[in-house]
Amino acid sequence: MEIQVLGPLHAAVSGVPVTPTAGKERQILALLALHPGRLVPVTTLIEEVWGPRPPRTAHTTVQTYVLRLRRALAAALGGPDGPHRARRLLATGHGGYLLRTAEDDVDAFAFQRAAQAGHAAFADGDGERAARLLRDALALWRGPVLVDVPTGKPLRVQAARLEECRLLATERRVDAELRLGRHGELLPELTELTARHPANERLHAQAMVAFYRSGRQASALELYRALRQRLVGELGLEPSPQLQRLHQAMLAVDPRLDVLTQGGRPTPTFDLYAA
DSSP: OEEEOSSSOEEEETTEEOOOSSHHHHHHHHHHHTSTTSOEEHHHHHHHHHTTSOOTTHHHHHHHHHHHHHHHHHHHHOSTTHHHHHHHHEEEETTEEEEOOOGGGBHHHHHHHHHHHHHHHHHTTOHHHHHHHHHHHHTTOOSSTTTTSOOOHHHHHHHHHHHHHHHHHHHHHHHHHHHTTOHHHHHHHHHHHHHHSTTOHHHHHHHHHHHHHTTOHHHHHHHHHHHHHHHHHHHSOOOOHHHHHHHHHHHTTOGGGGOOOOSSSOOOGGGTTOO
8 A cells, every 4th residue: 555645645555546535534544644553543533533522423423434445445455355455454443443554655654764864874974875865755745744634633743743854854955965065056945945934043054054155145144134133023032042153153254164074073054153
């Protein structure tokens, strides 16, 4: 079985699409897919579909949704034993249901595995491998998590976790590529990222360094000024000490800013001037 949640929901069995069209069935399938091989309690499924005030018929209705999902699986599996195999694939456990599929069959877990390998390569000082692995991991994303699925609290928690992992992978990939001297190539992407994440200091630090190394010191300083204005005006906070020290280093034309640090301990851009 193949299930994609990093973007629109897509599910297929042996290449045959089985993605349900009904919103609540999509919620149940997505939640089960994000816990492959693990029991998801009926209470969690009910919370996902109806929130804190479910109808009295909630348990029976969940059973109906599961039955419909099994029928779609059985049709895709084909043959006289299709229904039996569907019941094994989407199994009933004690107090809940589980989808008997491997983590390898769900794109979210493939992403996390590749991203972890990329983070490890960066920590080992292998910027080229880190950049490649993290690019491959991020290429699995086709849009926001479950962009076409209505989400209750359990799915929103999972989606937020995955989106945070995506952002961290993006930041580390940019760190790796900055170490490789690709600051000019990164400028368009970093301009977009800082616009989408206007209070993210790590992305702003990366964009500042990319501008600075591209001979655009004024743009780097203006980016800091705009971020500081936003943080003070909206949150009443000054930029972090790391970012303030990076700003001061640019004003002082610190020669360390031009060093690509190919050797030595790999340091994330945000921590270049950590205390």
